[in-house]
Amino acid sequence: MVRDLAGTIKSKGTDFGILVILVDPTPGMIKEAMTAGYYKLRNMDIPVIQIISVKDLFKDPLPLKLPVTHIIPAYKSMKMIKPEATELEFKNEE
Secondary structure (H helix, E strand, O other): OHHHHHHHHHHHOOOOEEEEEOOOOOHHHHHHHHOOOEEEEOOEEEEOEEEEEHHHHHOOOOOOOOOHHHHHHHHHOOOOOOOOOOOOOOOOOO
16 A cells, blocks of 8 residues: 555655545554655645554544644634534434
8 A cells, every 4th residue: 555655746746745544554564654754844744655544533633744834724614513412412313
């Protein structure tokens, strides 16, 4: 998966990519992502490949290194919706 993303980043000419996976990344995935290097933007070094698990998507702040000037204003303008119920109802239709 990491090599596929690296190939896509290269072929499409993008600066970096984020791989979202269901489980925590393996040491091999982390090592492969690290070999892709860094994208330099002003005074920031952004990993070319960043890996994040689905559970990490719910952390605040997100454990990603992103160009703040481009991402944060859009993220802050989003409306956050909190669920009204704390549990889902299960209806048994017997």
